[in-house]
Amino acid sequence: MPTSVPRLEDHESFEVRLNERYISEGEVCALVPGMTPGRLKMLRFQGTGPEFLKPTPKTVVYSERRVREWLEGTARKSTREAG
Template identity: 60%
Template sequence: MSKYLSAEQVCEIVPGLTKSGLAQLRFTGKGPKYRKPTPKTVVYLESEVIEWVEGTARIGTALAAV
């Protein structure tokens, strides 16, 4: 079973990610799934954070021709 991570812990495992950056990703719906067990508590499942990072894998920087 995956463990729950705080925003600080997510930022520790994703290089370059800050708490404010993570909050912005949460606001725009572009970040990893999260849970809010209380109005002021946000937690993430470690496996879903890793899945989210893996989902950003790229093989090149060129945009596809339209």
């Protein structure tokens, strides 16, 4: 008896992103002034940094678009603003 093959269109949350660029921790640090690998690791642990992907147990990559969105989301107009 043949089994059905899942189709991409069957997954509502699936979003195709052509030209998505994935970058390493080092590239994130180069993109974000003042970011260090240690600080980036701390942000991952706390869940307050940019979203990341973990394709293998020892590999962490970031979507460049999501890093930029996260960075822009930290914009403030005053040092008194929470964040």
